[in-house]
Amino acid sequence: MATSSTREIPQTSAIPQHVAIIMDGNGRWASKRLLPRTAGHAKGVQSVRRAVETCGKLGVRYLTLFAFSSENWRRPAEEVTLLMRLFVQALEREVARLQEQGVRLHVVGDLSAFEPKLQALILQAQAQTAHNDKLHLTIAANYGGRWDILQATRRMLAAQPELATQPEKIQESVFESYLSMAWAPEPDLFIRTGGEQRVSNFLIWQLAYAELFFTDCYWPDFGEPELLHAFEWYRNRERRFGRTSAQLNVKSSN
Numbered sequence: 001m002a003t004s005s006t007r008e009i010p011q012t013s014a015i016p017q018h019v020a021i022i023m024d025g026n027g028r029w030a031s032k033r034l035l036p037r038t039a040g041h042a043k044g045v046q047s048v049r050r051a052v053e054t055c056g057k058l059g060v061r062y063l064t065l066f067a068f069s070s071e072n073w074r075r076p077a078e079e080v081t082l083l084m085r086l087f088v089q090a091l092e093r094e095v096a097r098l099q100e101q102g103v104r105l106h107v108v109g110d111l112s113a114f115e116p117k118l119q120a121l122i123l124q125a126q127a128q129t130a131h132n133d134k135l136h137l138t139i140a141a142n143y144g145g146r147w148d149i150l151q152a153t154r155r156m157l158a159a160q161p162e163l164a165t166q167p168e169k170i171q172e173s174v175f176e177s178y179l180s181m182a183w184a185p186e187p188d189l190f191i192r193t194g195g196e197q198r199v200s201n202f203l204i205w206q207l208a209y210a211e212l213f214f215t216d217c218y219w220p221d222f223g224e225p226e227l228l229h230a231f232e233w234y235r236n237r238e239r240r241f242g243r244t245s246a247q248l249n250v251k252s253s254n
């Protein structure tokens with residue numbers, strides 16, 4: 001049958017297999033309390049811990065968190081420094097807990113921009129948790145969806161230079177194998193906290209068919225009840241992937 005996509009229709013289930021979150025609203029959470037923005041980032045680390053625990057408990061296999069975008073360097077230097085410090089601290093303090101929970105850590109993004117100490121900690125934490133398989137926790141740091149597409153294109157052409165003269169051979173599956181999260185299925189559920197309804201250069205290729213959930217809740221206030229609410233909302237979506245509702249209903253009554 002003719003198809004516009006080289007991609008198989010993914011299996012869907014009641015619990016999303018892959019959840020991707022833009023953790024937004026830390027600064028506003030703090031400003032509302034007359035605290036410095038950085039207090040919101042520090043508090044946000046607790047929400048990360050809770051999200052990992054809840055996802056592990058519920059059987060989510062992949063949790064991807066946007067921690068620092070390629071555009072966040074535009075922020076005041078003190079805020080960027082504090083965010084880097086929090087990242088270092090989290091890597092130093094949380095790896096043991098990840099181990100206990102069977103969590104494998106991945107960090108994606110252009111890591112070359114980070115100071116050598118942070119780069120070394122990232123490599124170490126990834127290696128230490130590499131044998132875990134219960135939940136894949138991916139932190140997107142100095143990540144941008146456009147960067148990802150460009151780096152994939154560059155790596156693909158470097159590895160397979162013949163594709164430059166035979167572009168018709170570039171299938172989605174070939175290209176995708178060079179994206180920074182090639183090992184993970186695409187996200188089923190995307191959550192953005194903090195009230196904005198935009199994707200802000202997160203996984204722009206991979207979110208093509210994700211269900212998009214937006215909440216006004218600020219990230220430091222986002223806990224298990226809020227995550228369960230998002231999952232409940234997700235369970236009631238009809239994921240058609242281009243087909244009609246009637247086609248899905250015939251399939252599910254078989």
Ligand code: IPE
Nearest residue numbers: 023024025026027028029067
């Ligand atoms: C998200 O919270 C955290 C990062 C981008 C690092 P913000 O810092 O963007 O919080 P708001 O959007 O200003 O409230």
Ligand code: IPE
Nearest residue numbers: 022023024066067068069200
């Ligand atoms: C997106 O949040 C990036 C992260 C949460 C890391 P921003 O707060 O930076 O996004 P914009 O600038 O409002 O789009």
Ligand code: MG
Nearest residue numbers: 024025026194
């Ligand atoms: Mg923000």
